[in-house]
Amino acid sequence: MSCGACAAVCPVNSIALEEGVPKLVGLCIACGMCYNNCPRAEFDVEEMERQVFGRARGEDEAETGVVKAVYAVRTKDAGILERCQDGGAVTAILSQFLADGGECAVVAGLEEGKVWSPEPVVAVSREEVVAGAGTKYTSCPILVGVASAVNEYEKQKVAVVGTPCQMRALRRIETGDYSEAKIREAVALDVGLFCMETFGYSSLMEFLERAGVDASKVTKFDIKKGRFIAWQGDEQVYNVKLSEMKELVRPCCHECDDFASEFSDVSVGNVGSPDGWSTVVVRTERGEAALRAAEKGGLIEVKPLGEVKPGLKAVVKLARLKKKQAKKGE
Ligand SMILES: Cc1cc2nc3c(=O)[nH]c(=O)nc-3n(C[C@H](O)[C@H](O)[C@H](O)COP(=O)(O)OP(=O)(O)OC[C@H]3O[C@@H](n4cnc5c(N)ncnc54)[C@H](O)[C@@H]3O)c2cc1C
Structure with a gap:
């Protein structure tokens, strides 16, 4: 995994990520923190759901995880609209979190001097949160x-955005026998993203080069309706079937059965809503409060997901597919 959980919790700082891969760089004291907070190591899902949501998921939530409510959301803020991936729900929620006294949001920014290489950013201002908007399809050690x-x-009120594996790691760190107290106490909002897969950074860059795409000029990458698209401003400079990129998918993604960031407070993706809107799955009280705060702050408009097409059934379909693929190890 490249989520960085093992490095984050190692009490003797003996784990570092090299090219996204965890490496032992010092003495191991065999405390078990890295293994027991790893999103890929087995854990009791039902028990975690009880701790986080107060109940295990119901039969109708088998694919999505515990759900309180589902919405279609679109930002009303021109600055966010200009930078965001879909409806800007994530950036709006995080911006409002900071406006309401949150101390920082951990987002995926871009490393200086390395094209489209995501790196975690501790964003303390709205400008920094907005600068981190947009999807990076390679993994970031959030x-x-x-x-x-x-x-x-030394921040004590922190919001975090991340993919399903990162949200799993974060919840493991926040709960359970091997939780890390300082992080548990500081994290105030877990914002998950829907995710089918991530690509290896080097393989994606090589793939684009072979296809004649200058990644340094790309302003946005997008995955829509089974196609991977690169944009340069308003111009589509590349559009390919996702099935042609199968070999770029990181091996650990084949084992992941979580599409909808099942352990977040609020999960956001594009599937389920019309273009330019985000689908938002609220799972906890604090997720609902964060969404409503952004609405009250005038940053977003919110509709029940049932009012738009294709709605929740599209989310369930992809989530089911990911679980099926994970079972087969595809
Ligand atoms: C690897 C990946 C795969 C995805 N696959 C799907 C999919 O199959 N179906 C679907 O419906 N949605 C998918 N999404 C989610 C989708 O691309 C949008 O992120 C989501 O709809 C939120 O849009 P927004 O306009 O609200 O976000 P924005 O307001 O643009 O904010 C996006 C936030 O995500 C953070 N972020 C971006 N990339 C990463 C990363 N690699 N790791 C951690 N955080 C990151 C940014 O820093 C920013 O805070 C995927 C996202 C990622 C990162």
Whole structure:
């Protein structure tokens, strides 16, 4: 995994990510923190659901995880609209979190001097949160950013955005026998993203080069309706079937059965809503409060997902497919 959870919780700082891969760089004291907070190591899902949501998922939530409510959301803020991936729900929620006294949001920014390479950013201002908007389809060690926010910047009210594996790691760190107290106490909002897969960074860059795409000029990558698209401003400079990129998918994604970020407070994706809107799955009280705060702050408009097409059934369909693929190890 490249989520960074093992590095974030190692009490003797003996794990570092090299090219996204965790490496032992010092003495191992065999405390078990890395293994027991790893999103890929087995854990008791039902028990975690009870701890986080107060109940295990019902039969009708088998694919999505515990759901309180589902919405279609679109930002009303021109600055967010300009930078966001879909409806800007994530950036709006995080911006409002900071406006309401949150101390920082850990987001995926871009590393300077390395094209489209995501790195965790401890964003303390609305400008920094907006700068981190947009989807990076390669993995980012978000949990390293969380540890940095808490241990180095000493932040005590932190929001975190991440993919399903990162949300799983974060919840493991927040709950259970091997939780990390400082992080648990500081994290105030877990914002998950829907995710089918991530690509390996080097293989994606090589693939684009072979296809004649200058990634340094691409302003946005997008996955829509089974196609991977690269944009340069308003111009589509590349459009390919996702099935042609199968070999770029990171092996660990084949084992992941979580599409909808099942352990977040609020999960966001594009499937289920019309273009330009985000689908938002609210799972907890604090997720609902964060969404409503952004609405009250004038940053978003919110509709029940049932009022738009294709709605929740499209989310369930993809989530079911991911579970099926994970079972087969595809
Ligand atoms: C790897 C990946 C795969 C995805 N696959 C799907 C999919 O199959 N179906 C679907 O409906 N949605 C998918 N999404 C989610 C979708 O691309 C949008 O992120 C989501 O709809 C939110 O849109 P928004 O306009 O509200 O977000 P924005 O307001 O643009 O904010 C996006 C937030 O996500 C953070 N972010 C971006 N990339 C990463 C990353 N690699 N790791 C951690 N955080 C990151 C940004 O820093 C920012 O805070 C995927 C996202 C990622 C990162």
